[in-house]
Amino acid sequence: MSALSLSRRALGALAALGLAAGLAACATEDPAAPAPSGAAAAYPVTVGSVTLAAQPVKIISLSPTTTEMLFAIGAGGQVTAVDDNSNFPAEAPKTDLSGFQPNAEAVAAKSPDLVVLSTDSNNVVAQLTALKIPVYVAPAAVTLEDSYRQISELGTLTGHANEASALTQRMKDDIAKLVKDVPQRATPLTYYYELDPTLYSVTSKTFIGSLFELAGLKNVADAADTKGSGYPQLTAESLVKANPDLIFLADTKCCGQSLDTVKARAGWAGITAVSKGQVIALDDDIASRWGPRVVDLIRSIVEATGKVQA
Template sequence: MRPIRTVATAVLAAAALIVTGCANGSDDTPAAAPSSAATFPVTVGTVTLEKRPEKIVALSPSATEMLFAIGAGKQVTAVDDNSNYPAEAPKSDLSGFNPNAEAIAAKNPDLVVLSNDTNKVVDQLTKLKVPVYVAPAAKTLDDTYQQIADLGALTGHPDEAADLTTRMKNEIDKLVKDVPQRATKLRYYYELDPTFYSVTSKTLVGSLFALVGMENVADAADPDGAKGGYPQLSQEVLVKANPDLIFLADVKCCQQSPETVKARSGWAAMNAVKNNQIVTLDDDIASRWGPRVVDLVRAIVDAVAKVPAA
């Protein structure tokens, strides 16, 4: 949903739209029964499965969260080294950022879920006759809902997937509906890392703020989307923009906080700093496009509710 925190990966993640411990979640509990609506063989896009997969390898934290949220967690036998939620996810040393086809195939999966085709891993796995579903970083909420539906179909949990998306839509609708209208839109800056990478309204994260009726100070830095919706701003531009709220999505990774922001040269004059309207986010929730996107909307709404009406 947003870049990780180096310049190189930030640019890479603009195309992929990206972002820790757990024990192996294997136990003797039987796998959840498939939905009554589950039928196989099933085809989603270019992926056809003859039977329900029981050895799923998920190499995307967002996909991992989706799979567990729809009741397919017991079918997941390995996840990537960044999939830290839920706690029972069977974390491994497999990388989603630099996937290795041989290492993945060694897990004997009957379905692999990826967020991108780095290293042409899809072709390599296809040659090894391993089914692969690619779930790229969502650009809209509808993208998220579609991926949940696709994974529901592929894993034999279509009903649970439909229920999940319905709950997400209802919760987001209620949160947005409860936001009071303002005569003037609140302006915000969303920080991905301390080098001032941000998001525009053309990203999934930016679209969530737009739902709440906020104005993004980063939009002017990438008006035509040439930077993928992830421009790097300058300190001078941000001070001049003078946002009403600052959202920090670089708390865990980069140890940013209201205190570090207040200490930045020239930032003390910003409305957000003067009025103590600096919001710390959970980096993981802010970077993923799975079910917990509802929690990000809630954090945005809660922050807006604390801003006094003009």
């Protein structure tokens, strides 16, 4: 799918998911460094192509998802700067650094001993590497296992392996319980997931789509993905015809979408999801990130599914 064919909102949503990417000194010993967890106390450590001689204490995160991961594993105290879209948790040290169009010089000026990001925009990885600044890349997850792996690797790099392991286990346990509680239905419920008001959506082949499959839902956008991009733009006519049982809005904060705005769209009042009030307003941020709060997204999906009368 060409970026030029996307609406501004949809492009931003895909970028947040790390899917629009195509469109100094090394760590040193610091007596004030947070104590690493036992499983990762020994340095140097190596994850992929990244080797750290000592526990990093000046971490820069240029991805909202990795920012959430770092704070969730107890490495927040080591994070000295995050990008302008990292808005969770509230205590994250937000700056004007960009994760979409990163500036290597601006990043290097903050003397990080580890940079974490999701996309290699502007060839920033090579530029930072040339400055001998370690860079860990956590691309958009394709599966939940990708999320777990990234959390684990960040735990190893930051000295919080035990905390990372505990976090991933909690996520797995929580998701397993949520999925277990999903009502069994002879005929799967159908759903439409909205990225923006111009009707861009996701298919079952995407990370987001896979979460809905866990809840046993059938995606009405799959048939519209004739180019296999995973992110088709649907038509109002096709949606009315598909008549989904549930509609999930991932454009509530950005674009003010709600049950009322959807109901006001021409021809939409008769869609089952709309007429029965089964339109779920999601938090845009949670819906576009693959970190620890993915559990909250799955919970929203499962709770909405459970409220639909069999």
